[in-house]
Amino acid sequence: MSENKLLELFTDDISTATQLLELIDNEFEALGNRDLTLLQDILSKKTPLLALLDQHGKERSQLLILLDHTPDRTGLQSLAKNSSQGQHLIAQGDQLNSLLERCQAANLRNGRLIRSSQASAHSMLGILRGNDTPSLYDSRGAAARIGQQRPLSQA
Numbered sequence: 001m002s003e004n005k006l007l008e009l010f011t012d013d014i015s016t017a018t019q020l021l022e023l024i025d026n027e028f029e030a031l032g033n034r035d036l037t038l039l040q041d042i043l044s045k046k047t048p049l050l051a052l053l054d055q056h057g058k059e060r061s062q063l064l065i066l067l068d069h070t071p072d073r074t075g076l077q078s079l080a081k082n083s084s085q086g087q088h089l090i091a092q093g094d095q096l097n098s099l100l101e102r103c104q105a106a107n108l109r110n111g112r113l114i115r116s117s118q119a120s121a122h123s124m125l126g127i128l129r130g131n132d133t134p135s136l137y138d139s140r141g142a143a144a145r146i147g148q149q150r151p152l153s154q155a
Contacts, residue, residue, distance in 0.1 A: 012052075027110055
């Protein structure tokens, strides 16, 4: 019975993780286009998916512990050895793990894009405010810093 529940949780989470991966990819496009409305919509869809994955992960761990196995891949493998559905359990677990790794990699990619955009915006604001003047070259070809602030119209 518990094995069937594990398979059901794996199947549900594979579907959820697939949806999450699609949303993360859409988020990457929205970040590139700076579409804040779409980003807000994506965030509102991602939050319940993440909560569901977390909840199901805890349920899977509890089921494995109740069956006297560790709540990790090793525990799943030891359960699978004594199960008629063992190969299917391992295959579903591996598929879910692969999807979650892809989600994590895509999320890290989005984080790098966000940090890059933030740094660029911060730099541009510094130039516009006159706080962070860019390095320029003087007549000898050496880097020269302009010490005076320029009006916003000349930035």
